[in-house]
Amino acid sequence: MFNFHFDSVAGLLLVLIALGVISHNNAITISACVLLIMQQTALSVYVPWIARNGLSIGIIILTIGVLSPLVSGKVQLPPILELVTNWKLILAIVVGIFVAWLGGKGVSLMTLQPTLITGLIIGTVIGVTFFKGIPVGPLIAAGVLALLLNVVEH
Structure with missing residues (x-):
């Protein structure tokens, strides 16, 4: 076996x-x-x-x-009024939207250019091992890479 x-x-x-x-x-x-x-x-x-x-x-x-x-x-869920008046909550929503969008770009990049996955994995492992990161980074890393490659390629 x-x-x-x-x-x-x-x-x-x-x-x-x-x-x-x-x-x-x-x-x-x-x-x-x-x-x-x-x-x-x-x-x-x-x-x-x-x-x-x-x-x-x-x-x-x-x-x-x-x-x-x-x-x-x-x-506890904050009151609805606080969601639209508390600047920290508004910023958290905006950042959440941005990171979700970035993760989507990362999935697209990993699908279109799978050879880049190796570099992303190595970078994520280094980040986790030596910089106390957590291994949810490959999607966001791929999203950042997609943005950088888009800037470089266009």
């Missing part, structure tokens, strides 16, 4: 596991371990499904995590 074959992807996953352990980042460690196990076992048949659906599933889980404090009552 387990027949380890070493290739560049397995090597990258092992490096990611090591960086995750060194930086105490469970998200990278667990993700790379799961993918390495899948790659090296009969579970590899499910990797294309994860490649197609993983981003959507991840965004759903992330959104559930963000919304759960509202549902649990830990965070």
Whole structure:
């Protein structure tokens, strides 16, 4: 059932596991371990499904995590009037709109130019490992890259 074959992807996953352990980042460690196990076992048949659906599933889980404090009552919804009069809330809405738009540009770029994903992954891992970031960065990084490439190409 387990027949380890070493290739560049397995090597990258092992490096990611090591960086995750060194930086105490469970998200990278667990993700790379799961993918390495899948790659090296009969579970590899499910990797294309994860490649197609993983981003959507991840965004759903992330959104559930963000919304759960509202549902649990830990965070209270502000009154509607405050949403349009409090400058911090207005700025938060504007930034939220911008980041969602930027993430959309990132998904488009990753779809149109998948070879750039490697650089984005390496940059995200470095950011997570050495700068205490969190690994939600690839979409936003791709969005920023899309903006920069658009400026450079036009």
